[in-house]
Amino acid sequence: MTAKYSEDSIRTLDWKEHIRKRPGMYIGKLGDGSSHDDGIYILIKEVIDNSIDEFAMGVGKSIHVDITDRTVSIRDFGRGIPLGKVIDVTSKMNTGAKYDSAVFKKSVGLNGVGIKAVNALSNIFVVESYREGEMKKASFSRGELVSEEEIQPSEEKNGVRITFHPDQEMFSNYRFISEYIESMLKNYVYLNAGLSIYFNGKKFLSKNGLLDLLHENMNGKCLYEVIHLKGDDIELAMTHGHQYGEEYYSFVNGQHTTQGGTHLAAFREAVVKAVRDFYKKDFDTSDIRTSIIAAISIKVQEPVFESQTKTKLGSKDIGPDGPSVRNFIMDFVTSNLDNYLHKNPEVADSIYRKILESEKERKAISGIKKIAKERAKKANLHNKKLRDCRVHFNSTHENKSEASIFITEGDSASGSITKSRSVNTQAVFSLKGKPLNTYGLTKKIVYENEEFNLLQAALNIEDGLEGLRYNNVIIATDADVDGMHIRLLLITFFLQFFPDVVRSGHLYILQTPLFRVRNKKTTKYCYSEEEKERAIKLLGVNPEITRFKGLGEISPDEFKYFIGKDIRLEPVLMKKEESVSDMLSFYMGKNTPDRQEFIIENLHVERDEI
Structure with missing residues (x-):
């Protein structure tokens, strides 16, 4: 029966109620902090964006970010919010200075929405503004004004301090992963020369902009010295490495556009045109761009992003009276890259050799690739390995960021x-046993090995991440020696052939409970010995303790608790100091005395409960 649709069905939500009811419109997904694009990091970004806009206008050369437990404090030294408008700016929609282009040109903040979202989604939100020897302070909870102080004298330097505690009603069991925050803060300093950001006392500063960014993010050596080019409202850095795929970092007005947009599409096109024109050869697009590592930053007046989280640029033009984004980037890249290659013939030779090498490998696997594609296409019709979901990451569904795939081993676990x-957002890919160790093998094996070929086809990553079907690629194996080995083999596969899946934060390990502790009234699932001890104390005398040894031992009725809203995922992170080639060589290469010694020193034997 259809519900009656009448005047009574129409509701008008106030600003904070709307944000809390539809948080995805403002901060993307909520999450628990295990993913770099979870909402708690967007909250931090929204506050810092305002501080960056102050720096861009020539005031406030340092920003302090302090996080203790779950409380975030961000202090800038800009002009400070005008004291009479502190409450309005932080709690009234469509209120802010970003509408005045004379006050904020080419700013990150656009609509005055971000700081209100932080306010509405925090159970504690305190704003303090310091301006010309005076200060104003106001405190909120979930967007409601709790208290305000009269304007009073202050010896503090001009600027703003925002302190907030994300609301646990919205973000349950969340945690901050410092690597994600540090990566975000580094990007801010790479794009803002002269800006210092302190994170819990640790200083981040960049002198060479995008050049520093590439050096920081490269794993292993590049084929030639990074090409670094700067112009009015544009900066780029690029080189080629030894990895498969393409790796890009794109920015607009200091905002990390993780999903690219019109500027990144134009840059990728421009690089191909510039290279073809320079060598006067019609090279295949993939041969030019394979193994490229590049960063591009542009500044746009009144940019149009595809969402409030500003991860993808939609603007067609640089500004009201400026050229199109495509023409602006195309003109800059084609002329400046051509000049650079003429002046640096050794770099031009390195690029030429790289293109020929990529072309040779592409042609060598073209035959087997065609056969493998046909095999994968047939398998997709009746793919027993893949139990797909309805919503995919490369679709237009509102909840596409929830699209996940579990890679499991064996019928019992996958069953x-x-x-x-959830058949809507969670797919399952079942391995028949331990996958092949791909270390040292060429990409030909991806097409020759049926299991790898089907996994590649299921993820849709053969030609890069643009078509990735699942935002979360989750390795789900037993927490025993065999399960750990399968994890290593799968991580090796991704690092060897599809490092962007890892680098872009899509690869996770599923955490499942080691113990179930229960009495007649309460059941607790514990992921560590410490959690088990706490559960035993909580439940009292002689609770029943079960040790889970494998995923297949956990019934489907119980499993739903571990992959639902309280799912625990451990991200697979790549750190600058860890060279991928060195790491794979050590752990997955031939057995060496060094590795034997490492295993002996780190051997840990777990004894079952008696």
């Missing part, structure tokens, strides 16, 4: 997950 998963 439990399949029966308890």
